[in-house]
Amino acid sequence: IGCGKNFKGVYDRETRRIETFKANMSGQKAVSEKDYDLDDPELEEAIGFTNYEHLHDDLELLDGAGAEFDQERVSAGELTPVFFGSALTNFGVQTFLEHFLSMTTSPLPxxxxxxxxxxxxxxxxxxxxxxxxxxxxxxxxxxxxxxxxxxxxxxxxxxxxxxxxxxxxxxxxxxxxxxxxxxxxxxxxxxxxxxxxxxxxxxxxxxxESDKTVTFEGIPTFAPEHFARVRQIDTMKRKQFVKGIEQIAQEGAIQIFQEMNSGMEEIIVGAVGVLQFEVLTFRLKNEYNVEVALDQLPYEHIRWIRNWHEIDPESIQGTSDMKRIRDLRGNPLLLFAHEWSVGMVKERNPKLILDEFGTN
Missing domain, CATH: 2.40.30.10 (Translation factors)
Structure with missing residues (x-):
């Protein structure tokens, strides 16, 4: 209900209750909360006439066009409940946690x-x-x-x-x-x-805990769809650059690759979205005191070479938009600017087996 400095609270469609919000002068801490029913005569005064009218209009739209809550569909991953609140002011967090506990299951095998x-x-x-x-x-x-x-x-x-x-x-x-x-x-x-x-x-x-080895199934990773060449501006900060880029990559936010015959002075970064490049640049500057130059690359598709022990990556007959790279473990991969190039490379190299990105 409302937004920004005019934020007044949230409405729970399941319980049909309104939890109002009142902050301190800086707006950074909730100082009081009060619950109202939708038909409470004091509600209009509490949230203001304009917000009151907007609330009823929004609810009418949601009731007509929105999906009804269905626990079975939520459990099946077909429906996603949405909660509003503020972690900064700690408002709405308790409501979210209570609903989450009621919707989730006990630990599964x-x-x-x-x-x-x-x-x-x-x-x-x-x-x-x-x-x-x-x-x-x-x-x-x-x-x-x-x-x-x-x-x-x-x-x-x-x-x-x-x-x-x-x-x-x-x-x-x-x-x-x-x-x-x-x-x-x-x-x-x-x-x-x-x-x-x-x-x-x-x-x-x-x-x-036991000496009996247990290996859980890997966690799926999303294949990067955006690539950029990254290099440090100050060559005297190579150690900080390498440490920072490796640690951020280990978090899973980005994937890092190298040219086939190059070191870590200049690397290729892969990301699911372009915003991750901005996050990378900011964190390197803020946390490791390293400024970097970032040049976008035209590639959009990446493939593992599954049988690289049998095929020399340098001998692969590629296309004009293909690039050979390797990950930090030395595994060779191929980058493509166009999806049709993937099929063409397979046709030109019948013994080549390519895989999409898999799991951690």
Whole structure:
């Protein structure tokens, strides 16, 4: 109801209740909240005549053109509920959390390469689904967010890092809500915790308590559709540039690639949307004190070379809009400006097997 400085609150279509908002002078903190029914005679005075009229017009439009809430469709991923609020002022957050808890399910089994892990299994298992660097810029910290799939987590416990092939101790476990952090001593299946990451974890990594290896299915990644060449302006800051670009890439926000026979002085960045380039430029400047030059490239399609052990990438008969690159692990890939070029390259190289982007 309203927006900006005229923001007055939110209307819950399910309960048909209105939660009004009143901020302090700076507008950055909710100082009072009050609930009203839609037909409450005091509502018009509380939100103003103009907002009152707009509210009824909007509800009439939503009731006629909007979708009705259906829990089965929500659970199937066919319908998405929308909530309005402000994390900055902590308004509407409690309402969202209450609805979320009522709509979500209890922890579900998760598939692995070896079978299925049940959330009631006593052995601890979990997987990393997000990494965030510089959450506290003063300390250059790095946090890996882990979802617990089964068993019980206790602070400081030693677990197997499957992809790293080593045992690690999970220190400084914490849970976060907005800008608040708290240390956790215990957590269970379905919980999400942040653990200190010295640079050994990647998105999709599995952690388990038992010596029996468990490898969860990878997390799907979106193939980048926009590409740009990035280089640092000040060549004396190469170390900061490489560190920054690698850490941001490990978070999954961007993908980074290199020319076949070049180093990290100049790299190719792939992103799902062009806004991510602006985020990259800002974070390199703000967090690593590195200014970069960014040149957009005409490519829109990327493919893995699945059988690169059998085919020399340099010998591939390509098209004029094809470019050979490699990822940070040395795997060769091909970039194309046009989709029809992908099919043409396959026709010219019958033994070549190309795959789209897969999973972490």
């Amino acid at each position: 998760r598939n692995t390469a070896e079978g299925t892990v049940d959330p009631f299994d006593e052995n601890f298992t979990g997987f990393v689904f997000k990494i965030q660097a510089n959450m506290n810029k003063a300390h250059r910290d790095r946090v890996a967010f882990m979802r617990i799939v089964s068993g019980k987590f206790t602070a400081g416990m030693e677990v197997n890092h499957v992809q790293g092939g080593r045992k690690v101790r999970l220190t400084q476990p914490q849970q976060m809500m907005a800008d608040e952090r708290k240390i956790v001593e215990e957590a269970y299946a379905g919980d999400i915790i942040g653990i200190f990451d010295p640079g050994i974890f990647s998105i999709g990594d599995t952690l388990c």
